[in-house]
Amino acid sequence: MLNFILLFLKESAQSSEPFWLFSFLGRLHPMLVHFPISLLILAALFELLSLRNFNSKLRPSINLILTLGAASAIFSAAFGLLLAQNESLDGDVLFLHQWAGITTSVLAIVLLILLHQIQRKSQLKFILPYRVVLLLSVIGVSIAGHFGASMTHGETYLTEVLPGQNANYSSSDGNYDLIAFQADTLSEANQLKLTNEVRAIFAHNCYKCHGSAKQKGELRLDEKAFVFEGGESGKVIIPGNAKKSDLYQRITLPKGHDDVMPSKGKTLTGKEIALIELWINKGAIWPDGALQSSIFRVAELAPRNPALPVKSENLSNPIDLWVNEYFTKNEIPWAQPVDDRTYLRRIYLDIIGLIPSNVDLTSFMADTRPNKREIWVQKLLESNDSYAQHWLTFWNDALRNDYTGTGYITGGRYNLTDWLYKSLRQNKPYNAFVKELLNPDDASKGFIAGIQWRGTVNASQRTEMQAAQNVGQVLLGLNLKCASCHDSFVSDWKLEDAYAFANIFSEKPLEMNRCEIPMGKFAPTRLLWPSLGEIDGTANRAEKLKQLSEKMVQPANGRLYRTIVNRVWKQMLGRGVVEPVDEMDNEPWSQDLLDWLAVDFVNKGYDVKKLIYLISTSKVYQMPSQSFENSGLLVDDAYKFKGTTRKRMTAEQFSDAVSQLFAPVFKVDQVKYEPFELVAYLPAEKKARASLVQNNPFLTALGRPNREVVSTSRDSQGNLLQALEMTNGELLNQTLKEGAKNWKERYPDSNTLISEMFNQALARNPSQKELAIAKESLGTKPSIESIQDFMWSVVLLPEFQIVY
Structure with missing residues (x-):
């Protein structure tokens, strides 16, 4: 069929006007193309249900659907070739769409042959190849469909609806003078x-x-x-x-x-x-200098130190002064601070990732010092191991650092946990932290080494380009992924910019590839912002990295320090001053606050703990949290800052809280000591912090990413996978069962057990109604099973899981 069509295409190409029938058939392509997509996917789903029994009751339906799907894939590819020829379509996306479609049609032919061999000749050895080809066909038709949608709706068709995309422009609100x-x-x-x-x-x-x-x-x-x-x-x-x-x-x-x-x-x-x-x-004026001013919002690179607003009678923290100015402008009232119980739980979870014990709460409530909140914040910041074990999660996500994975088996991925833990424990200044990441030794090389276990998947994902993308995203809050393949559609970054920056991480200049097509051109080696200084493109990689590390951390690079203070702000208050935190060219809700925080951070010696102290002792941090129906509202253009954003415990915080209260979710012997040396920092008791253990289905369900790519934000909203794991997951079930045994031994009567459960888990006494329900559930002599159910009902409470 394809040869037949190609022959006629060749003949018609010699004519000045395309044959009308070919044009007509070509225009049937958009209608016909949906059949193979739906039919092949449906056949694959039915095949999945028939894995254990090839000749199940579904087989006749599978054969029919597969035959129709394969045939429509072949005809769709043929008509698509006609459409491309007669409608004068062109471009790289068309090329990818076309060959994905042709590949799918070839796979469809192979699929029918294999099915024939199995059904008519009873050659069961072809079942596995048949199923593999079916899977490849589904992948092929999906890829072809994606590129087809990119052609008809634009390359950003899928991404433009995501939060933060094109957030700086709306055609409906243009304010043209x-x-x-x-x-x-x-x-x-x-x-x-x-x-x-x-x-x-x-x-x-x-x-x-x-x-x-x-x-x-x-x-x-x-x-x-x-x-x-x-x-x-x-x-x-x-x-x-x-x-x-x-x-x-x-x-x-x-x-x-x-x-x-x-x-x-x-x-x-x-x-x-x-x-x-x-x-x-006006003559369609187009000066040669046009677009030196960006069509996208571009944040200033240089630091800026705005003068602080005048202190008022009850506001002295600089953060509060800036927020007060914002509140006044937007007519937002100050709310009363949260109570001691809420505040203590908030600073414990935000600073060390643990819930306060009942003893801590009692002590805090009894503390009559007027500055007790500042004192307790400082106390937590001085808990070096607890602090490091909590913030390890934040940096593991951002630096793609994990404890297991294919990369460790093949030797293409490097663990930096020992370096990272020690850096956090000693509160290493952030400029030194960044320098050691960019100009690493063996202990810290994991971040810019790239994930080599996948090989060179494509030009835009080679190790050097991954290093450029990761450094840009994590340290500078910018997206180079689009510009690594072609000139970006969502920013002003060009393909040449991405390759120029990637050259710093390479021993020799990289040939530029546009959408995987070699261009025969090489970009000069340089920083993304030339004003930060020059990189010697003739130097070896080690020398280039040294130059990069020195130029990146200079105070003139205001972008670096705005990015980190914005990340810490989001970690503490739930929403960045700029959002998303990886798009630092977006408009902050307070430019003055962001700029001042970044300069103050530098002036105070690049001290992250001092930044956390400043934030957590501000009155705005102590205000009641704000809830949002969905996370999309946090990046909406109409967002107004009104205080801290309500958030759910992370996977690690939830696991550690359950370990504290009931029984260890993870044991110390589950911590993999090699290749990092954490033995000296591990707790004496049997339980291990969740940040130190390898990923598993429980942590994944609760939101821990696989860290094969940079992850700088986690979704704080609950989901179906989380609900299933919390209600049916084996790990939580076994932990609560063990905890129930422990609690039964400690608290044999119901009244004491109920009271202690509420005080330790929720830092309050039960209400009369709660007490009555719990007593009815537990009985006078509670069983292990009823205690386990009671524990389960408590940890599922929003009051337990939400950081208010």
Whole structure:
């Protein structure tokens, strides 16, 4: 079939006009392509249900669905070739979509042959190959579908709806000052501004179909030369005459018209159309310096130290002064501080990751010193091992540091736990911490070494590029992943920028690849911000890393220090001053607070504990927590800061709390001592902190990532997997069973057991209603099973799991 189609394509290509039947069949491709996607996936699901019995009752249905799916995959690929040929489609995404579709159709043919061998010739040895090919077919059709959606809806079709994507721009709220551009003669500054405004509209509305990856109608709108060259129908812009310009005519057509632009998504707003009309009538000015000002928000690199607001009678903490200024501007009232019980539990979980004991709470409540909250915060910060074991989780996530995985088996991944633990325990200054990560010895090389166990999956994921991406994301709060493959669509970073930075981590310059196609070009070796200094591109890797480490940590790199204070702020208060924390070009809810915190952090010796102290002793940290229906509201443009955000215990915090109260979830002998040396820091008792043990289904269900990629945020909301693990998980069940035995020995009567359970787990006495229900459940002489159920009901309470 494919050869038949290709032959006719060759013949028709010699004609100036495509044969009408081929055009018609080609346009059936978008309709037909959905059949193989749904049918092959459905067949795979049925096959999964038939794993134990190949000739199950589902076999006739599987055979029919598979035959239809395979046939539709073949015809879909054939019609897709016709569509590409006759509709003048082109671009890298089309290439990937096309070959993914062809590969799927070939796999479909193999699939039918194997099925025939099994069904008609009873050759059961082909069952395993058949199932493998079926799986590959599902993967192939999924990949083809993804690239097909990228072609029709743009490369950011899936990602643009995620929180934080395109958060800096909305076509519905453009605030264009048209009056400023209506003067007969525009100043150079206004010429540049007008052009940049128009290009911003093009970037956010037109590049999906008319950018570097795809040129519908042979039209590109991402560069000056292409814009004025026009497309297959000729020029689209007539400078000085918007009404006669094809581009203007198309953007003013009603939505749903065959020729309207943009053809996908929202049409342009009235202000956007008016701005483009004005620009064209002004001669479609395009100064050579256009877009030196970014179409995306770009945060300042240099540090900035705004003057503190004047202290008031009841506010002295600098954080409170900045927040008070923000509250006044936004008419947000200050709330009363939380009670001692809530505050103590909050600082314990935030600083050392544990819940306070009943003895601690009693002591804290009895403390009459006016500054007791500051004193207790300092006390926790001086608990070096508990502090290190808690914050180890935060840095393990960010630095991709874990204790097991394929990478350790193949020797391509390196553990940095011993270095990291010791750095946290001694409160190593952050500038020294970063220098040792960027210019590492054997103990700290795991972060920039890259995960080599996967091999070179593609050019944008080679080890050196991973190092550039990880350093950019973790230390600088920026995303280089898009720019590692092509010029980014979500920022101003270019492919050359990513390769120039990756060259620092490489022994020799890397050849640039755009969407996996070698370009025969090499980027110069340099930092992302040249103002931070130069890197000697002729030096060896070790010398380049040394230069990088020195230039990155200089105080002039305000971005580095804004990023870390923003991460710590989010860790303590649940939401960053900038959100998401990996997108530091986004607008902070208080630029002054962020800038001041970063400068103060540097001035205080890059001391993370001093930053935590400043935050946790502020009045704003002590306000009642705010709840949100979903995490998307935290990154919404309309977000207003009103205090700390309510959050759920992390997997590690929950595990450690259960260990404290009932029985060890993880034993000390589960801590893998090699290749790091933590024996001296382990607790004397049998239980081990969850941050020190390897991942498992229990921790995964509660939100611990696999750390094969950088993870700087965890979802604080509950989910189905978590609910299933908490209700049916074997590890929690066995732990509570062991705990029930311990509690039965310690508290043989119900009244004492109930009282102690509430006081130790929730730091309060039970209410009369709770006491009555618990007594009825436990009876006068509680059994191990009833105590276990009681424990389970307590740890499932929101009051236990939520940090209020």
